[in-house]
Amino acid sequence: MTLMRATSVTPLAPPEDPPAASRREQRREARASRPRSPGRMRGQRIGYLYVLPFFLVFGAFSIYPWLDTAWVSLHEVRLSTYDQQTWVGLGNYRDIFTNPFFWNAFRNTVTIGVISTVPQLCMALGIAHLLNYRLRGRTFFRVAILMPYATSLAAATVIFLELFDTKLGLVNWFLHVVHLPAVDWQGSKWPAQIAVSTIVTWRWTGYNTLIYLAGMQSIDSTLYEAAAVDGAGRWRQFVHVTLPGLRPTILFTIVVSTIGATQLFGEPLLYHNGKADGGTVGQYQTLGVLMYQQGWVNDRLGLASATAWTMFVIIVVAVAANLLFVRYRTRGALR
Amino acid sequence: MTLLTDAAPKVRARRPRDGAGKQRDGSRVTYLLVAVVTLVSVFPLYYTVVMASHTNAEMSSATPPWLPSTSFFGNVKKALELAPLNHGLLNSLIVSGAITAATVALCTLAGFAFAKLRFRGSAMLLGFCIATMMVPMQMGIIPLYMMMARLGLAGHLGAVILPMLCTAFGVFFMRQYISSAVPDELIEAGHIDGASSLRIFWSIVVPAVRPAMAVLAMLTFLTSWNDFFWPIIVLSSQNPTVQVSFQSLATGYAPQQSIIMAGTLYGTIPVLVVFGLLGRQIVGGIMEGAVKG
Numbered sequence: 047m048t049l050m051r052a053t054s055v056t057p058l059a060p061p062e063d064p065p066a067a068s069r070r071e072q073r074r075e076a077r078a079s080r081p082r083s084p085g086r087m088r089g090q091r092i093g094y095l096y097v098l099p100f101f102l103v104f105g106a107f108s109i110y111p112w113l114d115t116a117w118v119s120l121h122e123v124r125l126s127t128y129d130q131q132t133w134v135g136l137g138n139y140r141d142i143f144t145n146p147f148f149w150n151a152f153r154n155t156v157t158i159g160v161i162s163t164v165p166q167l168c169m170a171l172g173i174a175h176l177l178n179y180r181l182r183g184r185t186f187f188r189v190a191i192l193m194p195y196a197t198s199l200a201a202a203t204v205i206f207l208e209l210f211d212t213k214l215g216l217v218n219w220f221l222h223v224v225h226l227p228a229v230d231w232q233g234s235k236w237p238a239q240i241a242v243s244t245i246v247t248w249r250w251t252g253y254n255t256l257i258y259l260a261g262m263q264s265i266d267s268t269l270y271e272a273a274a275v276d277g278a279g280r281w282r283q284f285v286h287v288t289l290p291g292l293r294p295t296i297l298f299t300i301v302v303s304t305i306g307a308t309q310l311f312g313e314p315l316l317y318h319n320g321k322a323d324g325g326t327v328g329q330y331q332t333l334g335v336l337m338y339q340q341g342w343v344n345d346r347l348g349l350a351s352a353t354a355w356t357m358f359v360i361i362v363v364a365v366a367a368n369l370l371f372v373r374y375r376t377r378g379a380l381r
Numbered sequence: 382m383t384l385l386t387d388a389a390p391k392v393r394a395r396r397p398r399d400g401a402g403k404q405r406d407g408s409r410v411t412y413l414l415v416a417v418v419t420l421v422s423v424f425p426l427y428y429t430v431v432m433a434s435h436t437n438a439e440m441s442s443a444t445p446p447w448l449p450s451t452s453f454f455g456n457v458k459k460a461l462e463l464a465p466l467n468h469g470l471l472n473s474l475i476v477s478g479a480i481t482a483a484t485v486a487l488c489t490l491a492g493f494a495f496a497k498l499r500f501r502g503s504a505m506l507l508g509f510c511i512a513t514m515m516v517p518m519q520m521g522i523i524p525l526y527m528m529m530a531r532l533g534l535a536g537h538l539g540a541v542i543l544p545m546l547c548t549a550f551g552v553f554f555m556r557q558y559i560s561s562a563v564p565d566e567l568i569e570a571g572h573i574d575g576a577s578s579l580r581i582f583w584s585i586v587v588p589a590v591r592p593a594m595a596v597l598a599m600l601t602f603l604t605s606w607n608d609f610f611w612p613i614i615v616l617s618s619q620n621p622t623v624q625v626s627f628q629s630l631a632t633g634y635a636p637q638q639s640i641i642m643a644g645t646l647y648g649t650i651p652v653l654v655v656f657g658l659l660g661r662q663i664v665g666g667i668m669e670g671a672v673k674g
Contacts, residue, residue, distance in 0.1 A: 197649060198624055256664060312610060319631060333519075
C-alpha cells in the first residue's frame with residue numbers, strides 16, 4: 047500500500063506513456079542530425095530500464111520519505127497514533143525558532159562542528175604530506191591510520207567514554223601525572239564538547255588523510271621540479287604547488303565534513319549514556335540529538351520533522367556558502 | 382556538490398604508481414612523525430585490549446596497567462550475560478550482507494546506464510543523485526518509521542535492510558569508474574557484434590569493473606555494519622544489530638569498565654579482523670574513489 051503510493055509520488059520514475067508521436071518524430075530527426083559519440087549505444091530508452099531498479103528503491107525509501115517529512119512537519123503527529131495528523135500549518139516551525147533549545151542546539155552543532163572539523167582536516171593535510179614521502183612499509187601505515195574508520199561510532203564512543211572517565215580515565219590520570227587539575231569531561235560544557243569532537247576527529251582523520259594523499263599523488267611532479275629550479279624550498283613548494291593542486295580535494299572534504307557535522311548525533315547521544323536530554327548544561331544538544339528527543343522522547347513527530355527539514359536547509363546554505371567563498375577566493379587569486 | 386562533477390574530467394588514465402621515482406625518500410624525522418601518528422591512531426584500540434583483559438579491580442588501581450592481561454574471556458562471558466552480543470553479530474551479518482549485495486547490484490546497473498547509455502534526462506537524473514548526498518539522514522526517518530510500522534516490520538531486520546538497499550554514492554562511484562575503466566570502443570565492438578545491451582553489460586562491463594564492485598562492497602559493508610542511527614530507532618534491544626547491542630552493555634545496572642570494554646571489543650573484533658585482511662584493498666579503494674570523485 048505504502049509502496050504503491052511511494053512510487054506514484056516519485057517524480058523520477060521514467061514516463062510510462064510514450065510521448066506524442068509528433069514529438070517523437072521531431073526528436074528522431076534531431077538525433078539523426080546530431081553526431082553520435084562513439085561507443086554509446088543506440089536504443090536510448092533501454093537506459094531507463096537500467097536505472098529503474100535503483101530509482102524504484104531510492105524513490106520509495108529515500109525520496110518519498112523526504113517529501114513526506116515536509117508534509118508531516120506541517121502537522122501535529124504522535125508516535126502511537128501516527129495515522130491521525132492534525133494540520134497546524136507552519137506552527138511547528140514557529141515553535142522551533144522561538145525555542146531556546148533549538149538555538150542552543152544550533153550553536154552546539156556549529157561549535158562542535160568547528161572543533162571537530164578544522165583540526166581534523168589540518169592534521170589530515172599534514173599527515174598526508176608525511177605519507178607522500180617514499181616510506182618503507184607505507185601500506186602498513188596507511189592501513190593503521192584507517193583503523194579508527196573501521197571502528198564503529200558506537201564502539202569508539204564507548205572506548206573514549208572510558209578514556210575520558212573523570213575518576214578512572216586515562217586522560218585525567220595523565221593530567222594528574224603532569225600536575226594539572228582533573229577535568230570534568232562529562233559535566234561541563236567545553237570539556238564535554240572537546241571530548242565528543244575528539245571521537246569524531248579520531249575516527250575521520252585517517253580517511254581524510256587518504257583522500258588528500260590521493261590528491262597529492264595526482265599533482266604533476268614537473269610542477270615540483272619547476273618550483274625547485276626557481277629556488278623554492280620545501281615549505282614554499284607545499285604552499286605554492288601542493289595546496290593549489292589540492293584545492294578541489296580540500297573543497298570536497300570541507301563540504302563532506304560540513305554535511306557530516308550538521309547531522310552529528312550518535313557520538314553526543316552515546317557519550318551521554320544514550321540519553322537524549324542534551325546534558326545538564328545542554329552541552330550535548332546537537333540538532334540531531336534535539337530532533338531525536340522531539341520525536342522519540344517528547345512524542346512530537348511533527349516538530350521533529352520540522353527540525354529535520356531545517357537541518358537540510360542549514361546544510362544547503364552551509365555548502366553554498368563554502369562554494370561561493372571558494373569561488374570568491376579563486377577570483378581574488380586570479381586578479 | 383558541483384565540484385564532484387567538475388573534478389571528474391581531471392582523472393588521469395595512467396597515474397604514476399606509488400613511489401615511482403617522483404617522491405622524495407622519507408627522512409628519519411618523517412618516520413618518527415609517522416610512527417607517532419600511527420601510535421595515536423591505534424592507541425585507543427590497544428588500550429581497549431588492555432582494559433578488556435584486566436579485572437575491574439585491577440583497572441581501578443592508582444597506576445593504570447599498560448599491558449594486556451588474562452581476564453579477557455572471563456570478562457566477555459560476563460558481557461554476554463548483559464547484552465545479546467552474539468545475536469547482534471549474527472543480525473549485523475545478515476543485514477550488512479543483504480544491503481551490500483543489493484547495493485552493488487543496483488548501483489552497478491544504474492552506474493552503467495549513466496556512464497555508457499544515452500537517454501533523455503540522464504544528466505539531470507545523475508545530477509539529482511549527487512545533490513541528494515546533501516540530505517541529512519534525519520530527513521527520512523519519521524516517514525520511514527511510520528512506513529515500517531504499517532508494514533508490520535518495526536523491530537524486524539527487514540526494516541533495517543529495506544531503506545538501505547542502494548545509495549546515491551554507490552551510483553556515482555560506479556558511474557565514475559565505468560566511465561574511465563571501460564573504453565567506448567569495447568562497447569561499440571560488442572554492439573557491432575550484435576550483442577544486446579544486457580549482454581554487453583554482463584560480458585564486457587561487469588568483468589571490467591569487478592575491482593570497483595569489490596571496493597563498493599567493502600565500503601558498503603563497513604558503513605552498514607557500523608550504522609547506528611536508523612537501527613537504534615527501528616530495532617529493539619531484544620533483536621538488535623551489534624551496534625544496538627552495545628547500548629545494553631553500558632546502560633546495564635552497575636556498569637563495569639572492564640566488562641563494557643570486553644563486550645565492545647568482542648563485538649568489534651570481527652570487523653577489525655576483516656579490515657586487517659582487506660585493509661590494503663579498502664585503502665586503495667578510498668584513494669581511487671578520491672581521485673575519480
